[in-house]
Structure formats: C-alpha cells, structure tokens
Amino acid sequence: MFEILEKExxxxxxxxxxxxxxxIAEAHRPGQFIILRTTENGERIPLTVADxxxxxxxxxxxxxxxxxxxxxxxxxxxxxxxxxxxxPLGTPTHIEKFGTVIGVGGGIGVAxxxxxxxxxxxxxxxxxxxxxxxxxxxxxxxxxxxxxxxELIISTDDGSFGVHGFVTxxxxxxxxxxxxxxxxxxxxxxxxxxxxxxxxKKANLPTVVSLNPIMVDxxxxxxxxxxxxxxxxxxxxxxxxxxxxLQVDFDLLMKRLxxxxxxxxxxxxxxxxxxxxxxxxxxGGA
Amino acid sequence: MSDQEAKPAKKPxxxxxxxxxxxxxERAHNFYEVALGYDNDLALLEASRCLQCxxxxxxxxxxxxVDIPDFVAMVKAGDLIGASWKxxxxxxxxxxxxxxxxxxxxxxxxxxVGAKGKNEPCAIGRLERYVADYAAIHGDGKLPELPKPTGLxxxxxxxxxxxxxxxxxxxxxxxAVTVFEALHxxxxxxxxxxxxxxxxxxxxRAEVEELRRMGVEFKTNWVIGRIETVDDLLEKRKFDGVFIxxxxxxPLFLRIPGxxxxxxxxxxxxxxxxxxxxxxxxxxxDTPVAKxxxxxxxxxxxxxxxxxxxxxxxxxxxxxxxxxxxxAELPARAEEVHHAEEEGVKFELLSAPLEIIxxxxxWAVGLKLQKMQxxxxxxxxxxxxxxxxxxxxxxECDTVIVAIGNAANPLVPTTTKNLETNKxxxxxxxxxxxxxxxxRVWAGGDIVxxxxxxxxxxxxxxxxxxxxxxxxxx
Ligand SMILES: Cc1cc2nc3c(=O)[nH]c(=O)nc-3n(C[C@H](O)[C@H](O)[C@H](O)COP(=O)(O)OP(=O)(O)OC[C@H]3O[C@@H](n4cnc5c(N)ncnc54)[C@H](O)[C@@H]3O)c2cc1C
Ligand SMILES: Cc1cc2nc3c(=O)[nH]c(=O)nc-3n(C[C@H](O)[C@H](O)[C@H](O)COP(=O)(O)OP(=O)(O)OC[C@H]3O[C@@H](n4cnc5c(N)ncnc54)[C@H](O)[C@@H]3O)c2cc1C
Ligand code: SF4
Ligand code: FES
Numbered sequence: 052m053f054e055i056l057e058k059e060x061x062x063x064x065x066x067x068x069x070x071x072x073x074x075i076a077e078a079h080r081p082g083q084f085i086i087l088r089t090t091e092n093g094e095r096i097p098l099t100v101a102d103x104x105x106x107x108x109x110x111x112x113x114x115x116x117x118x119x120x121x122x123x124x125x126x127x128x129x130x131x132x133x134x135x136x137x138x139p140l141g142t143p144t145h146i147e148k149f150g151t152v153i154g155v156g157g158g159i160g161v162a163x164x165x166x167x168x169x170x171x172x173x174x175x176x177x178x179x180x181x182x183x184x185x186x187x188x189x190x191x192x193x194x195x196x197x198x199x200x201x202e203l204i205i206s207t208d209d210g211s212f213g214v215h216g217f218v219t220x221x222x223x224x225x226x227x228x229x230x231x232x233x234x235x236x237x238x239x240x241x242x243x244x245x246x247x248x249x250x251x252k253k254a255n256l257p258t259v260v261s262l263n264p265i266m267v268d269x270x271x272x273x274x275x276x277x278x279x280x281x282x283x284x285x286x287x288x289x290x291x292x293x294x295x296x297l298q299v300d301f302d303l304l305m306k307r308l309x310x311x312x313x314x315x316x317x318x319x320x321x322x323x324x325x326x327x328x329x330x331x332x333x334x335g336g337a
Numbered sequence: 338m339s340d341q342e343a344k345p346a347k348k349p350x351x352x353x354x355x356x357x358x359x360x361x362x363e364r365a366h367n368f369y370e371v372a373l374g375y376d377n378d379l380a381l382l383e384a385s386r387c388l389q390c391x392x393x394x395x396x397x398x399x400x401x402x403v404d405i406p407d408f409v410a411m412v413k414a415g416d417l418i419g420a421s422w423k424x425x426x427x428x429x430x431x432x433x434x435x436x437x438x439x440x441x442x443x444x445x446x447x448x449x450v451g452a453k454g455k456n457e458p459c460a461i462g463r464l465e466r467y468v469a470d471y472a473a474i475h476g477d478g479k480l481p482e483l484p485k486p487t488g489l490x491x492x493x494x495x496x497x498x499x500x501x502x503x504x505x506x507x508x509x510x511x512x513a514v515t516v517f518e519a520l521h522x523x524x525x526x527x528x529x530x531x532x533x534x535x536x537x538x539x540x541x542r543a544e545v546e547e548l549r550r551m552g553v554e555f556k557t558n559w560v561i562g563r564i565e566t567v568d569d570l571l572e573k574r575k576f577d578g579v580f581i582x583x584x585x586x587x588p589l590f591l592r593i594p595g596x597x598x599x600x601x602x603x604x605x606x607x608x609x610x611x612x613x614x615x616x617x618x619x620x621x622x623d624t625p626v627a628k629x630x631x632x633x634x635x636x637x638x639x640x641x642x643x644x645x646x647x648x649x650x651x652x653x654x655x656x657x658x659x660x661x662x663x664x665a666e667l668p669a670r671a672e673e674v675h676h677a678e679e680e681g682v683k684f685e686l687l688s689a690p691l692e693i694i695x696x697x698x699x700w701a702v703g704l705k706l707q708k709m710q711x712x713x714x715x716x717x718x719x720x721x722x723x724x725x726x727x728x729x730x731x732x733e734c735d736t737v738i739v740a741i742g743n744a745a746n747p748l749v750p751t752t753t754k755n756l757e758t759n760k761x762x763x764x765x766x767x768x769x770x771x772x773x774x775x776x777r778v779w780a781g782g783d784i785v786x787x788x789x790x791x792x793x794x795x796x797x798x799x800x801x802x803x804x805x806x807x808x809x810x811x
Binding site: 075083094134136137270274275284303306 | 519520521529557558559560563564565586587588590596597599600602603605606609610614615618619620621622623624625627698699746747748
C-alpha cells in the first residue's frame with residue numbers, strides 16, 4: 052500500500068507523484084485532502100489530493116518543498132512506500148451548477164484548485180481559470196487546468212508569460228468588464244487569498260478559499276488547525292478546509308502558520324546533514 | 338518501611354506496601370515510567386494483607402467485577418500465571434488497568450481492610466499490575482483456544498479500550514472482527530493521551546499484538562464518516578453488527594479572548610504531539626512542540642496533571658496548574674496530584690482565566706486572571722466558585738494548555754443515519770447492553786458516557802460484546 056508508482060519534477064521545488072491508494076481514490080471528493088507520514092518518526096502533514104484514478108486505484112499528490120518532510124518526500128523514489136496515508140479528510144467542496152465560476156490559483160495552490168475546477172466544469176458551470184506565479188518557470192499544471200476550463204488566463208508577476216501582473220489584477224479586470232460571476236474559488240498563498248478577497252468583497256462576490264492551517268490528526272481531535280471565520284473559531288480539518296473567504300481572519304492564519312518557524316529550521320538543517328536516498332528528481336539539493 | 342511497632346503477643350500488622358518509584362528530581366526530566374512496580378517480596382507481603390472475605394465488597398467497587406480475593410489468593414499461593422488468567426476472565430487489559438485505574442475510588446475504596454479508616458486498603462491495583470506484568474514476561478504466550486469461525490463478522494469503530502475489549506471478547510467467540518482506527522497507531526487515548534511515564538506504549542502495543550495474533554484485523558488511517566460510513570459497513574460490507582467506540586475526542590476551549598494565539602494548545606494537541614508524535618525526541622522525530630519556559634495549564638483533572646508533568650519533562654522552567662476551586666475539589670486522582678507536586682508542578686488555586694494576552698507576532702505572553710472564592714454547593718455537590726469583584730491580576734507565561742475537557746466528536750454520529758444522540762452529542766445507548774437506536778449498531782465508552790475512565794470504557798465494550806453474542810445466539 053501507498054507505493055509511489057510515478058514521480059516527476061514539474062517545476063522548481065515542485066514534485067508530483069502518483070501513489071497506490073485504492074480506497075482513498077474511491078472515497079475522495081474534490082476539496083478533500085490526505086495526511087501522510089513518510090517514515091516511522093515522520094510528521095503528519097496534510098496534502099490535497101490533486102487528482103485520482105479510481106480504476107487504477109491511485110491518487111496524485113503535488114507538493115512544494117518547504118521543509119523537512121516535503122524535502123524528504125522529494126528524495127523518495129518510484130517503488131518506495133509511505134508509512135501512512137490517511138484520507139480522504141475534510142469536507143468536500145460544495146459543487147453544483149452556479150453559472151459562471153472563476154477559479155483563481157496562485158503558486159502551489161493550482162494543484163488543489165485542479166480537482167475543484169474539474170468538478171465545477173463537470174457540473175456544467177462556465178469555468179474561467181486565472182492562474183498566476185511569480186515567473187514563467189514557476190507555473191505548474193497549466194495544461195491540466197486548461198482541459199477543464201472554458202477560459203484560461205495566465206499571469207506572471209514579472210510578465211515573463213501571459214498577462215503582466217497579479218491574478219487579482221486579472222480578476223479586477225473581469226469584474227470591471229462586467230463579466231457575470233456567480234462564484235469565485237481562490238487557492239494559493241495566504242497573502243494571495245487575502246488580496247483576492249479584498250477584490251471580491253468590494254464587488255460583493257461569493258468567495259470560497261481553501262485554508263492550510265497546521266494540522267495533526269485531521270479528525271477534529273486536537274484543535275491545532277483552529278481558524279477564525281466570522282469571529283468564530285472553527286477547525287480547518289473538519290469544518291474546512293474551504294471557508295467563506297469574506298469572513299476569514301487571514302492575519303491570524305498567517306501568524307499561526309509561523310508558530311514553528313524555529314523548530315522547522317532545526318529540522319531542515321538536520322535533514323540536510325543526514326545522508327539521503329534517491330536523488331533522481333532532486334537536482335539542486337536542499 | 339514499617340513504622341508500626343509490633344506487639345510481641347499479636348501477629349505484627351503488615352502495612353500497605355509502598356510502590357517503588359523513580360525519584361522525583363530525576364524522573365521530572367525523563368519519560369520512563371514513574372512507578373517501577375512491586376517485586377515478589379512486596380507482592381507477597383501486600384497479598385498477605387487481604388482477609389479473603391466471604392462477601393468481598395472490593396468486587397462491588399470494580400466496574401468489571403474482577404474476582405479479587407481469588408486472584409489475590411493465587412498470588413499468596415505463588416501461582417502468578419493462574420492469577421493472571423483469573424483476572425483476564427473479566428478484565429482483558431490488566432497491565433493497563435493496573436496502571437491507570439482510579440482504584441482509590443473503586444475496588445480499594447470498598448476494601449474491608451481500609452473500611453474503618455485505621456488501616457489503608459489492600460493495594461489491589463498494584464497487585465493486579467504485578468501479576469499481569471509477570472504473566473506477560475514469564476507466561477508461555479499461548480493464546481486462549483479459539484472456537485471454529487461462526488461466519489459472523491463485526492466492525493468496530495475506534496481502537497480505544499472500549500473497542501479493544503470488544504474485539505477480544507468477540508474473537509474468542511469465533512466472530513471475525515475488523516477494527517477501524519483513524520490514527521496511525523492503535524490504542525486510542527492510551528497511546529495519544531496518557532503519557533509514556535504513566536503507561537508505556539510498549540504495553541499497549543503488546544496487547545494489540547495479542548489481539549492481532551488471535552486474528553483481529555486492524556485497519557489504521559481509516560476515518561469512519563470519511564472513507565466509509567457506518568451505513569457502508571452494514572450495507573456494503575455486510576457486517577452483522579457494528580460497535581462504535583470512537584471516544585470523546587473533541588477538545589473544549591475556554592472561549593476567552595486570545596485563545597487562538599500561538600503557544601495556546603488543547604491538552605489533546607499538546608499530549609498528542611508529545612506522546613503519539615514523539616515530540617520529545619525532536620529533531621530525531623519530525624514533529625515539534627512549543628517547549629515553553631513558563632507553562633500554565635487550565636483544568637484540574639488527570640488530563641491537566643498529565644499535560645503539566647509532560648511540560649516539565651520537555652524542559653519547562655515553571656509549570657503552573659490554574660484551577661478555579663481548591664485542592665479539595667481537584668477531580669484528578671490524589672496520586673497524580675501528589676506526583677505532580679513532588680515533581681515541582683505549582684498550583685494556583687481559586688483562579689480563573691479571563692484573557693490570554695498576546696504580542697504583535699501573535700504569541701501568548703501572559704494571562705489576565707480572576708481571583709475566585711467558594712460559594713454555595715452546586716448541582717455536583719462541589720462548592721461553586723464565584724468571582725471576587727475587582728480581584729483581577731496578570732501572570733506571565735509563554736505556553737498555555739487548556740485541559741478543561743472533551744466533547745463528543747461529531748464525525749461518526751453526524752454521518753450515520755438514524756443514530757440518536759443526546760443534547761451533548763453523545764450517542765444514546767442502553768447502559769446494560771450498549772444497543773443504540775439503530776438496528777445492528779452498538780456503542781460504548783466515552784462516545785456514550787462523555788469523558789470517563791479506561792475501565793468504564795472496557796466495561797462498556799464487554800457488555801456490548803455480551804449483548805451481541807446474545808443477539809447472534811452464540
Ligand atoms: C488541507 C491542506 C492541504 C494542503 N495541500 C497542499 C498541497 O497540495 N501541496 C503542498 O505543497 N502543500 C499543501 N499544504 C501545505 C503542506 O501541508 C505544508 O507545506 C507541509 O506540511 C510542510 O511540511 P514540511 O515538514 O515540509 O515543512 P515544515 O518546515 O515543517 O513547515 C513549513 C511550513 O509549512 C506549514 N506546516 C508545517 N507543518 C504543517 C502541518 N503539519 N500541517 C500543515 N501545515 C504545516 C507551516 O506554515 C510551516 O511554516 C496543505 C495544507 C493543508 C492544511
Ligand atoms: C490525557 C488523559 C489521561 C487520562 N488518564 C486516565 C487515567 O489515568 N485513568 C483512567 O481510567 N482514564 C483516564 N483517561 C480517560 C480514558 O483514557 C478514556 O476514558 C478512555 O480512553 C475512553 O476509551 P474509549 O475506548 O471510549 O475511547 P478512546 O480511548 O478515546 O478511543 C477512541 C478511538 O477511536 C478513534 N476514532 C475516533 N473517531 C473515529 C472515526 N471516525 N473512525 C475511526 N476511528 C475513530 C480515535 O482515534 C481513538 O483511537 C485519560 C484521558 C486522557 C485524555
Ligand atoms: S475487600 Fe479487601 S480484604 Fe476483602 S477480599 Fe477484597 S481485597 Fe481482600
Ligand atoms: S488537525 Fe487536529 S483537530 Fe484539526
């Protein structure tokens with residue numbers, strides 16, 4: 052179980068793996084995630100199920116290297132197995148025919164956005180996807196997103212590809228143009244989601260965001276994943292990960308995400324000093 | 338040890354034998370077990386204190402009615418393996434119960450020796466632990482004889498003491514058993530909550546291994562209500578019955594300003610990081626936990642004691658338990674409070690939290706507390722704490738652990754059709770049989786009673802197993 056069947060590097064520091072997990076593939080709905088442990092002493096980290104194949108019994112994970120666990124995962128090779136994968140977790144995305152749905156994805160957020168876009172498209176929505184990154188080389192999964200979108204707009208902060216500017220500027224452009232918009236789904240770094248909400252709030256557009264608080268169990272047992280939505284404390288792992296963006300306290304989320312900055316650095320240094328396995332998709336080194 | 342002067346005419350009275358323990362100064366910095374266990378001499382001395390009552394009242398104090406005088410008699414006779422089987426007839430997890438049961442309010446509170454208050458009761462729990470540990474090491478490891486498979490199969494949700502007891506009782510009747518557990522380790526609170534220094538994980542693992550050898554199937558990382566529902570287990574997988582023992586694992590918070598600041602934990606999170614995720618080994622194990630310098634724990638139960646004592650062991654300089662009543666009302670076991678005090682945990686009594694104060698980076702740096710006084714007794718018979726008007730003060734801290742209780746986790750109840758819950762979200766089940774309002778579904782343990790004890794959860798698992806056996810006409 053949980054064997055890596057395929058693995059590739061799809062961008063700088065970004066990897067994609069197809070993993071054998073038949074029961075999870077079958078039960079999974081868009082918007083849900085898994086929690087994995089690489090090894091016996093590994094940390095439990097949440098990752099979105101970016102895609103799945105029920106017939107083959109596989110799920111796809113896409114991760115960005117940010118710390119000890121995600122770097123370690125990049126050294127795992129086809130044929131290796133994860134110690135544990137628990138899922139699916141979280142409340143699935145509410146998918147129905149809304150009309151026109153705009154999906155806004157920034158950076159690694161494009162991976163979790165993909166299954167939702169796919170679901171919204173299959174439900175008969177007119178889907179406009181806005182995908183952004185700092186620079187062309189950091190764009191991921193654009194072709195996947197294109198296949199499940201009616202329109203795709205790409206932007207880069209430095210103008211190296213597509214529209215020169217932020218995804219929020221593209222979104223503002225659509226609003227100013229009078230584009231009919233029934234729902235906005237935004238997933239990406241917290242500052243990006245906050246910026247999107249600043250735009251949609253003014254235009255009074257319903258906005259769903261997917262939050263990434265620190266988690267442990269993912270079943271509502273510990274409360275590590277506390278977020279505040281509309282002034283109320285909610286548990287990201289069971290009440291979310293998706294919430295009404297207009298109500299989310301993003302500043303609190305950013306502070307809570309930084310809670311373990313110190314130990315994380317120690318863990319990363321520790322990882323750098325430990326001999327590691329396969330380097331096939333790991334050219335630069337940590 | 339003995340401070341009683343023996344009069345030559347009378348047989349000398351043997352006092353209650355003390356539990357050998359690691360010394361407090363040393364143990365406050367390690368995670369090894371605090372209580373070291375009796376040796377043979379101590380066990381024989383203690384067993385000799387039992388009067389072998391004809392009508393043993395101790396048994397009435399035991400929620401699963403272990404045959405206490407019988408097993409103690411076997412200890413006296415030197416048949417420790419026999420004694421362990423005697424206990425196992427009623428209590429399938431004696432190594433665990435011998436360590437974590439609140440004996441002082443159960444069997445030992447009813448013991449005749451201690452009845453007049455002149456002497457201390459027979460140390461039944463310590464004997465139970467000694468016998469069960471002895472059998473685990475010196476037994477032949479043989480499994481009880483298993484009957485032919487009946488063709489029936491049962492699914493169990495949760496691998497806490499309720500679920501494990503249920504599994505053991507059914508597999509011995511030839512029922513195929515599959516246990517579904519949300520976490521990656523089996524044992525429920527026994528592995529994620531109760532710390533290593535009170536209950537070594539190896540013991541829980543050994544009990545689980547024994548069930549596995551008997552043929553119980555375990556599925557970890559399996560969250561019922563997400564990957565499958567209870568209805569799926571009954572309809573799609575065609576289980577003949579399902580037992581829900583999913584525990585009370587949903588932490589309560591104080592609902593005061595500042596509760597979501599960094600450094601503020603539920604006891605569940607703090608203990609899970611420290612125990613299950615081995616944060617005390619960080620960075621050899623990957624999971625970190627805030628190693629506070631000044632730690633404050635809110636609450637007065639066993640969970641609060643565990644959190645406080647764990648903080649000390651992680652290296653905190655000062656750990657304070659803040660409780661709104663007095664020492665007399667602390668709900669924790671007297672022994673645990675005593676252990677905590679010995680190790681250097683401070684108690685700030687008659688004090689209640691008003692606010693957690695944060696700095697600009699979102700970390701907790703202090704508390705605003707309200708001085709309390711005791712008023713009239715409330716519904717629970719304990720005197721109600723009341724705020725002393727104007728008596729508000731501040732206290733510095735960098736880590737706050739909230740240990741004020743757990744509510745029912747709604748994940749299973751809300752995803753199961755026709756399953757009745759009460760106003761607190763606990764599953765409604767017959768206290769004698771564990772039967773719920775849903776056909777072929779039983780429930781027991783903390784998910785039914787609210788946060789309680791290991792032995793009550795085991796008792797509930799056992800009762801439900803008997804009810805299932807009855808229903809299946811085995
Ligand atoms: C529901 C959900 C879905 C996610 N999906 C994806 C995804 O598809 N792809 C992806 O690359 N990332 C995803 N993330 C983020 C991912 O979980 C973190 O990047 C990962 O945990 C970092 O672990 P690390 O040990 O490599 O880094 P660390 O050095 O431990 O941490 C780096 C940063 O990651 C965050 N983090 C650390 N531990 C956790 C934890 N246990 N839970 C959540 N965040 C943590 C913190 O902000 C931390 O500062 C998701 C997070 C959530 C909550
Ligand atoms: C820190 C702490 C210290 C304690 N100390 C003592 C003590 O000294 N003595 C004592 O007698 N009692 C003590 N208790 C209480 C005691 O541990 C509990 O009463 C007892 O464990 C309850 O057993 P249970 O089987 O009902 O549930 P639990 O032990 O809570 O086990 C439930 C299991 O079900 C799993 N689960 C939950 N939801 C799902 C799902 N949807 N799908 C699959 N699995 C699921 C959980 O992960 C868990 O493993 C303590 C409790 C805590 C938290
Ligand atoms: S009540 Fe005390 S003395 Fe009597 S049988 Fe039980 S343990 Fe022994
Ligand atoms: S991760 Fe533990 S409650 Fe959400």
